[in-house]
Amino acid sequence: xxxxxxxxIGNKTYTTDQNLTVHVVxxxxxxxxxxxxxxxxxxxxxxxxxxxxxxxxxxxxxxxxDLYPDRRFMYVEMAFFSxxxxxxxxxxxxMVQAMVADRRLEFIGGGWVMHDEATPYYEDKLDNMAVGHxxxxxxxNYTPSIGWQIDPFGHSSTTANFFAxxxxxxxxxxxxxxxxxxxxxTEKSMEMIWQPTTSQGEESRIxxxxxxxHYSAPDGFCFDIIQCGDEPIADDPDLEGYNVEAKVQQITNxxxxxxxxxxxxxxxxxxxxxxxFQAAAAYFKNLDKLIKATNARFDQYGVNMIFSTPTTYLQAxxxxxxxxxxxxxxxxxxxxxxxxxxxxxxxxxxxxxGYTRDSGRDFQNIRRLVSHKLLQNESNYLANxxxxxxxxxxxxxxxxxxxxxxxxxxxxxxxxVKEDYVYLMEKTMNALHDVVVNPVFQEETQAxxxxxxxxxxxxxNTTADACNVTQGLLNKQxxxxxxxxxxxxxxxxxxxxxxxxxxxxxxSLNNQSGQVKLxxxxxxxxxxxxxxxxxxxxxxxxxxxxxxxxxxPSTQSNQIHxxxxxxxxxxxxxxxxxxxxxxxxxxDLSTFVLKDGDQEHPFxxxxxxxxxFCQSGQQNSGAYIFRPxxxxxxxxxxxxxxxxxxxxxxxxxxxxxLISDEVIVNMRFEVQQSSTPGFDLETFVNSISVADxxxxxxxxxxxxxxxxxxxxxxxxxxxLEMQERVLNYRPTWNFTTxxxxxxxxxxxxNAISIQDNTTGLRATLLTDRSHxxxxxxxxxxxxxxxxxxxxxxxxxxxxxxxETDWDGQGLRQWFSNRLVFGNDSDAQRTAQFHxxxxxxxxxxxxxxxxxxxxxxxxxxxxxxxxxxxxERMLEAVNNDVLPDNVKITYKPHNATDYTIxxxxxxEANVTVPVAALSELPNQTVTLSELxxxxxxxxxxxxxxxxxxxxxxxxxxxxxxPGDDQIIFRALEIRCFHxxxxxx
Numbered sequence: 001x002x003x004x005x006x007x008x009i010g011n012k013t014y015t016t017d018q019n020l021t022v023h024v025v026x027x028x029x030x031x032x033x034x035x036x037x038x039x040x041x042x043x044x045x046x047x048x049x050x051x052x053x054x055x056x057x058x059x060x061x062x063x064x065x066d067l068y069p070d071r072r073f074m075y076v077e078m079a080f081f082s083x084x085x086x087x088x089x090x091x092x093x094x095m096v097q098a099m100v101a102d103r104r105l106e107f108i109g110g111g112w113v114m115h116d117e118a119t120p121y122y123e124d125k126l127d128n129m130a131v132g133h134x135x136x137x138x139x140x141n142y143t144p145s146i147g148w149q150i151d152p153f154g155h156s157s158t159t160a161n162f163f164a165x166x167x168x169x170x171x172x173x174x175x176x177x178x179x180x181x182x183x184x185x186t187e188k189s190m191e192m193i194w195q196p197t198t199s200q201g202e203e204s205r206i207x208x209x210x211x212x213x214h215y216s217a218p219d220g221f222c223f224d225i226i227q228c229g230d231e232p233i234a235d236d237p238d239l240e241g242y243n244v245e246a247k248v249q250q251i252t253n254x255x256x257x258x259x260x261x262x263x264x265x266x267x268x269x270x271x272x273x274x275x276x277f278q279a280a281a282a283y284f285k286n287l288d289k290l291i292k293a294t295n296a297r298f299d300q301y302g303v304n305m306i307f308s309t310p311t312t313y314l315q316a317x318x319x320x321x322x323x324x325x326x327x328x329x330x331x332x333x334x335x336x337x338x339x340x341x342x343x344x345x346x347x348x349x350x351x352x353x354g355y356t357r358d359s360g361r362d363f364q365n366i367r368r369l370v371s372h373k374l375l376q377n378e379s380n381y382l383a384n385x386x387x388x389x390x391x392x393x394x395x396x397x398x399x400x401x402x403x404x405x406x407x408x409x410x411x412x413x414x415x416x417v418k419e420d421y422v423y424l425m426e427k428t429m430n431a432l433h434d435v436v437v438n439p440v441f442q443e444e445t446q447a448x449x450x451x452x453x454x455x456x457x458x459x460x461n462t463t464a465d466a467c468n469v470t471q472g473l474l475n476k477q478x479x480x481x482x483x484x485x486x487x488x489x490x491x492x493x494x495x496x497x498x499x500x501x502x503x504x505x506x507x508s509l510n511n512q513s514g515q516v517k518l519x520x521x522x523x524x525x526x527x528x529x530x531x532x533x534x535x536x537x538x539x540x541x542x543x544x545x546x547x548x549x550x551x552x553p554s555t556q557s558n559q560i561h562x563x564x565x566x567x568x569x570x571x572x573x574x575x576x577x578x579x580x581x582x583x584x585x586x587x588d589l590s591t592f593v594l595k596d597g598d599q600e601h602p603f604x605x606x607x608x609x610x611x612x613f614c615q616s617g618q619q620n621s622g623a624y625i626f627r628p629x630x631x632x633x634x635x636x637x638x639x640x641x642x643x644x645x646x647x648x649x650x651x652x653x654x655x656x657x658l659i660s661d662e663v664i665v666n667m668r669f670e671v672q673q674s675s676t677p678g679f680d681l682e683t684f685v686n687s688i689s690v691a692d693x694x695x696x697x698x699x700x701x702x703x704x705x706x707x708x709x710x711x712x713x714x715x716x717x718x719x720l721e722m723q724e725r726v727l728n729y730r731p732t733w734n735f736t737t738x739x740x741x742x743x744x745x746x747x748x749x750n751a752i753s754i755q756d757n758t759t760g761l762r763a764t765l766l767t768d769r770s771h772x773x774x775x776x777x778x779x780x781x782x783x784x785x786x787x788x789x790x791x792x793x794x795x796x797x798x799x800x801x802x803e804t805d806w807d808g809q810g811l812r813q814w815f816s817n818r819l820v821f822g823n824d825s826d827a828q829r830t831a832q833f834h835x836x837x838x839x840x841x842x843x844x845x846x847x848x849x850x851x852x853x854x855x856x857x858x859x860x861x862x863x864x865x866x867x868x869x870x871e872r873m874l875e876a877v878n879n880d881v882l883p884d885n886v887k888i889t890y891k892p893h894n895a896t897d898y899t900i901x902x903x904x905x906x907e908a909n910v911t912v913p914v915a916a917l918s919e920l921p922n923q924t925v926t927l928s929e930l931x932x933x934x935x936x937x938x939x940x941x942x943x944x945x946x947x948x949x950x951x952x953x954x955x956x957x958x959x960x961p962g963d964d965q966i967i968f969r970a971l972e973i974r975c976f977h978x979x980x981x982x983x
Contacts (some may be wrong), residue, residue: 023308052275060280110144112401118747149172157196225287304792344626346772350412371890375919453844521650608636612695614791622793634740678820687810695789713775
């Protein structure tokens with residue numbers, strides 16, 4: 001029987017009986033930085049680059065929603081909305097709060113920014129969500145229930161897991177591989193249940209949908225008169241240009257075509273795009289006309305259009321009890337044409353990526369410092385300045401949120417925007433050190449040492465001459481070093497400090513009997529600057545405690561000179577690290593054998609590169625896209641020959657430095673193994689030359705001849721689950737490509753690993769920032785370190801990724817990675833645990849200059865075995881300590897109330913005693929479990945969750961007040977509100 005409704009797709013006419021309800025989702029996508037800075041976008045400045053002013057969008061949209069209550073609008077980025085909100089008078093705020101309560105204005109996602117999914121670390125993603133959700137809870141008593149990731153360039157399993165555990169019922173995104181999307185359209189699987197492979201099983205599941213047409217309006221129906229040039233709706237038949245009949249037929253044909261790719265009779269479609277709705281009156285007026293005209297012709301076309309939101313749409317389809325396909329892997333990498341794999345941005349802008357991670361580790365440690373000191377009642381300064389301290393932390397959370405934006409840490413913004421991101425973060429971190437860190441350490445130093453000093457921090461990725469305080473050693477000025485262990489548990493660690501070439505000795509000030517002389521190594525391995533040296537010493541660090549040390553001028557040198565230079569003519573050389581550990585260097589200077597006890601691990605280290613594809617009118621390699629030239633499509637080619645090596649064998653560390661003009665590779669081994677497994681594999685990439693007209697993408701390859709991984713490798717998902725990758729394979733469609741290298745690159749923020757399929761031996765390379773990585777050959781780990789390009793890839797940024805250093809040459813950069821061998825995940829996760837939480841090292845000029853006075857002076861206040869430490873040791877006897885590799889991050893609200901996240905970094909279940917969360921013996925800890933972003937009780941969140949595919953959300957396992965322990969599954973993170981009271 002013929003259907004009631006006729007429609008056309010192409011030149012063919014079809015009939016159907018199905019009625020359609022189309023949910024019109026009006027939105028704007030506002031990047032907090034991309035072609036312009038976040039401030040330029042907000043105020044509408046620098047419009048010669050892009051016509052965009054967010055404040056005007058919000059003004060116009062609110063006015064239009066107020067005029068017509070049937071309209072709906074959704075908004076995502078709290079970084080912009082919070083700015084606008086602070087500027088409004090009370091009448092406007094009252095009006096907007098009413099709109100939010102009525103769901104006429106709906107907040108979707110609600111993070112500070114729409115975070116990238118490939119390159120942020122999981123802690124940073126959590127903080128971005130938490131600070132945005134805190135704003136919405138404080139100002140609107142609002143908890144978002146939908147994720148909106150429409151612009152990130154691929155999608156991670158961790159995002160799906162986090163969204164599900166935040167209380168989101170669904171999420172939308174736009175960018176998936178073109179082959180994947182074609183298959184989904186054919187199979188009606190654009191909507192799915194995404195249940196990433198985690199230990200949390202069905203708790204991680206979430207409804208997920210791929211947008212039908214990116215995140216734009218249907219072609220021909222963008223009514224933003226500033227951003228678009230589409231024809232308006234002319235609805236007066238007596239006037240020239242009347243087009244209602246044609247427009248209604250066009251849009252209903254469009255939706256009939258769309259419905260052929262979906263299961264149900266409800267469709268969601270976006271109306272908006274980048275910075276749309278600046279002319280909100282024009283946009284809404286034409287949408288009103290289109291909806292009215294279409295609905296008036298329902299009997300003819302069977303299409304009903306309504307202003308809606310993703311929440312309303314999700315409720316409608318959930319009630320239909322349809323069965324959706326299950327997705328368990330992730331959506332990396334993204335490809336939008338046969339040669340357009342978006343795998344370059346995994347590495348782009350290496351210094352920004354490095355600073356984002358370094359400042360993230362520093363920020364988490366600062367929050368730990370504040371929380372521990374307050375909980376231990378050890379800082380009058382913090383207690384008396386708690387409001388200012390909490391506000392400084394909140395400011396940092398917001399600016400750190402900006403860095404997680406999908407054009408920030410991704411490295412895909414213009415150069416001046418990247419510089420603005422770094423400026424904002426430096427400003428924020430400097431303020432935190434001024435308001436929090438320095439006063440706290442000054443207070444403690446005065447109390448324990450009787451010294452009034454001012455502390456500074458020196459970076460390790462610079463030369464020693466940038467560390468002014470240690471330069472004083474050249475003038476016989478001693479340096480006081482404060483080392484704070486942010487962990488609750490004790491550990492052994494090596495401390496590294498940049499120093500000039502001079503005679504210096506380290507003393508520990510942490511014993512009541514006086515100073516203790518520590519083994520000290522000074523290594524000056526920088527061949528371009530022999531005055532740039534690294535000082536190393538080893539010690540045991542008590543948990544949540546500061547140790548004090550003295551760098552004193554000495555009459556005896558502790559500089560470790562190279563034993564001998566090794567070149568390619570030598571057969572081999574064995575470097576003895578400790579009694580049972582050694583490294584043998586073979587002739588070619590790229591082959592090594594690490595002996596560790598009765599185990600030997602042969603491996604090679606190579607520095608290769610991909611020449612970048614760059615031709616006019618073609619798909620080039622750029623900030624987003626990684627496309628090698630024709631001679632490197634399937635594998636990289638040698639970049640440099642490491643022509644000589646130097647060996648430094650000390651009491652604290654042994655180091656082998658492989659040297660060429662283009663690259664330096666340092667392999668550094670600890671004589672006494674610290675709590676961090678593995679050894680440092682540090683690489684310096686000198687200025688990349690493009691004088692030959694060829695862009696270059698530099699990779700480090702670690703090759704193990706004892707591992708047969710059979711084309712399988714593993715990459716981390718934002719630092720959590722290791723995702724299985726198989727060369728030239730995708731789990732959900734028949735993957736084909738002519739780009740053998742770039743099509744097999746994946747993002748890592750923490751690690752890439754291979755495992756022998758017989759012996760189980762693993763090799764894991766842990767990184768200090770996000771990179772692209774792969775394993776193209778058996779036994780290989782390949783990580784792209786650095787990129788310098790001369791062409792743009794045509795994805796909007798409009799400039800090549802050609803970063804330069806202070807002298808106009810290519811950007812130089814140090815990369816600090818760690819190589820771990822082992823037969824299970826324990827060593828990798830233990831290394832990650834300690835690398836995530838490095839000791840805080842602060843330096844100050846010591847007020848006494850006489851060596852005799854320094855050595856003979858007494859600091860009776862310094863005693864790590866304080867009452868607190870004794871109590872912690874007593875707790876250890878009672879097993880009330882944190883298990884290994886269990887991490888806590890803190891968000892202090894005042895001296896007694898905190899939001900805390902407990903992270904189990906083990907790939908096995910652990911039990912955490914609640915008593916381990918207290919800091920003093922007379923404290924009572926009260927916990928309530930929250931959603932992952934901390935904006936609602938977890939029990940309430942679970943009760944509100946939607947049922948999909950007939951599976952009811954489980955409420956089992958929620959912490960109940962009074963429980964004395966909490967069971968954590970592998971790699972599980974849980975959020976709690978913690979209150980402490982003194983008995």
